[in-house]
Amino acid sequence: MKRILAATSAALLVGTTLAAQSPQGWKVRADRSTSALDPDAAGNIHFTTAGRGFHAVNPQAAVYWNPSSTATGTYTLKGTFTLLKPSGHTNFYGLVFGGSNLDGPQQEYLYFLVAQDGTWLVKHRAGDAATHDVARGPNAAVKKPDASGKSTNALEVRVAGDKIDYVVNGTVVHSTPKTGMTAKTDGIYGIRVNHLLEVQIDDLAVSK
Numbered sequence: 685m686k687r688i689l690a691a692t693s694a695a696l697l698v699g700t701t702l703a704a705q706s707p708q709g710w711k712v713r714a715d716r717s718t719s720a721l722d723p724d725a726a727g728n729i730h731f732t733t734a735g736r737g738f739h740a741v742n743p744q745a746a747v748y749w750n751p752s753s754t755a756t757g758t759y760t761l762k763g764t765f766t767l768l769k770p771s772g773h774t775n776f777y778g779l780v781f782g783g784s785n786l787d788g789p790q791q792e793y794l795y796f797l798v799a800q801d802g803t804w805l806v807k808h809r810a811g812d813a814a815t816h817d818v819a820r821g822p823n824a825a826v827k828k829p830d831a832s833g834k835s836t837n838a839l840e841v842r843v844a845g846d847k848i849d850y851v852v853n854g855t856v857v858h859s860t861p862k863t864g865m866t867a868k869t870d871g872i873y874g875i876r877v878n879h880l881l882e883v884q885i886d887d888l889a890v891s892k
Contacts, residue, residue, distance in 0.1 A: 707733045709752060711787060715745040717879060724879050736886040737763075740877045745775075747793070749786055749874030755890045756870040761841040763875065763888040770800040770829050771880035778805075778839050783872035794818075794866060795876050796850050798837050802826045804857050806850060808865040818865050825855035843869045 706712055712731055717724045725743035732739050740748065755761060761781050778797035785791050789812050797805045804826055806818040827835040840851035848866055850858045860866040873890060877883050 706731050707738060707750075709750045711749055711751065713747045713787060713791075715747070717744070735884060737888055738875070738885045739883075740875070740885065741882045742877045742879055745876070745878040747780055747786060747874060747876050749780065749783060749872050751786075751872060753873055753890075754871060755781065755843075755873050757843075757892075758845060759843050759890050759892055761843075761873050761890050762838070764836060764838045764886045765798070766834060766836045766884040766886070767800060767829060767881065768834055768884055769882035770833055774799045774801045774803070775878040775881050776805050777877040777881055777883050778875075779841055780874040780876050781841055781843075781871070782869045783874065786872060786874075792868070793871070794869070796839060796841050797876060797878075798826045798839065798852060800829050800835065802828050804850065804852060806858060806860065806866070816865055818860060819858050821858070823852065823855070823857040825852040825857055827853065 727743045730741040776797035783793035805820040842849040
């Protein structure tokens, strides 16, 4: 992967400590950096229930999901992400959708993320080693950290019959047709937080 997302090799975290502290039913999969220029931090990932959702502390990048949380057809996936601790360089966090085989070598999902520099990103994951940029860019709708280092962004993925809208704080920042890399939207939904970040996730939900 490119530097801003951290070069990774997929690795499933299976430590008993992590399993014990994770919200019931949720799974965690880490993507460990293999880049000497962008290494992971020391320590373990912490993913716990907090507020109206979850609190993620990520020395390594990770995907979080509950296998029972799926969405099909036309739907809107929402979540509010409060960045509590930005990293020293650009790292992304946000929504995962259209997922399958998330704990195996044939993992596949789409993800819509934002970063502390005011940019958004849509990517497609296909297998342990393959990630593909769909689109990315800056948008004034993406809130940057304030003087305290915090920012809150409400993200939405609006899946229609023929297209997908990607929304930040009520503003559509991009749209893609339901073809090619963004053709598959049915499946598991969840969260991705890249390394060196601390994020609170509230009100994660799907509606028709």
